[in-house]
Amino acid sequence: MKRNQRLSFVLLLCLFGLGLSIQACQQTSADTNSPSTETPADRQQSGAGQSGPFSQELDKIGKPESSSSSPDEGEIREVTYIAEKITPVPAQLVSKDPNSRINVRSQPSTRSKAKHFGYKGDAVTLLQKAKGEGEAIWYYLRFNQSQAEGWIRKDFISLTSSKLNPKQQYLPFNLKTDPWISSFNQSYKAAKQTNEPWLFNAPTVALKLLGYPNTDGCKPTNVSTIEHSPSKVTVIVSNGPEQVLPCAGDSVLASETRVDLVKQKRIWAIEWVGGRYRCHQGRGQQEFAPARCN
Secondary structure, three states, rough: HHHHHHHHHHHHHHHHHHHEEEEEHHHOOOOOOOOOOOOOOHHOOOOOOOOOOOOOHHHHHOOOOOOOOOOOOOOOOOOOOEEEEEEEEEEEEOOOOOOOEEEEEEOOOOOOOEEEEEEOOEEEEEEEEEEEEHOEEEEEEOOOOOOOOOEEEEHEEEEEEOOOHHHOOEEEOOOOOOOOHHHHHHHHHHHHHHHHHHOHHHHHHHHHOOOOOOOOOOOEEEEEEEEEEEEEEEEEEOOOOOOOOHHOOOOOEEEEEEEEEEEOEEEEEEEEEEEEEEOOOOOOOOEEEEEOOO
16 A cells, blocks of 8 residues: 555655756757758748848738737637837847747737748847747847748847948038938928828838839948937938949949937937948949948
């Protein structure tokens, strides 16, 4: 009798230990998959890359999927949450295991569908913020290279600091006399009369100023936003030299435009604009400088 009691007690301890092990495993791997043996060249579905956001409608990006989505296989559950739209912020994915796939969710919950995946070091842009499963902070983001979007928990994200060069390193534009800026000013004035949504998003205003989107289908290679305060930001728009030929200029190999903006009654206004350039061989400076190419 005593022997049977001892065996029952040992069996209960084993079952209890097994339960703890399963729970610990779920906590540590809930939002990453097992290490992958793929090489970097095989990671075509990943969002790895250095290009930035250049959506034609930045004020409409990041809308989460409906919480009424049908669950898969009876296990996936969508959550109800309130997403807060934020000024786009550059960041990168982080993970203890560089080979693990980081799940990109349809909702801010580990029980929602994994739409895509990323790897440690992937460059992303944060678009929305929400308090999701377990009161944890989640971000809705876009991969800079693949343009895939979805939710990732905050602990898999690291903010990247963008270097802001001083104004002296840029050739200033004249906001009143430059013809292309005058054309933008007319569009901007008309948009203010109807409170068009793009006026409420600083990167969109900067991109509109620089002519994006355009009929040629050319896009900037990188767009980054540096927030100085809730009412003052700087948007850096870079082009080339890895652009396709139809987007490249005759003399300019690469360019970087700095646009300083201030918020006035919810509307972003341009305060200062300047550019710096790298030129093709024989057409001017070979390093970035505040001078036009020949």
